[in-house]
Amino acid sequence: MLLSSRAARFFVLPLVGIVAGLAFTQPASAGFYVREEAQPMLLKADANRDGYLSRTELRAEDPSMLRFFDRADVDQNGKLDLGEFEMLLISL
Secondary structure (H helix, E strand, C coil): CCCCHHHHHHHHHHHHHHHHHHHCCCCHHHCCCCHHHHHHHHHHHCCCCCCCEEHHHHHHHCHHHHHHHHHHCCCCCCEECHHHHHHHHHCC
């Protein structure tokens, strides 16, 4: 039995929209920045525990992030504080 056009409008089309919307919804762990995760990530990568990330520490943690280091290092002191590290994460 085929659905009538009325049934299609009121049942099938909304269902298709919901399924399509779910296909484009991704959890935070799928590569999106979550602010609450920045400080624990910085602390984990901060090998010398000075509260900053150097190029060496960032390279050891995730070499793919190095290309964003200079852009995120706003004060150009060669290390990233928490705010700068957050900017780096946003730019990913």
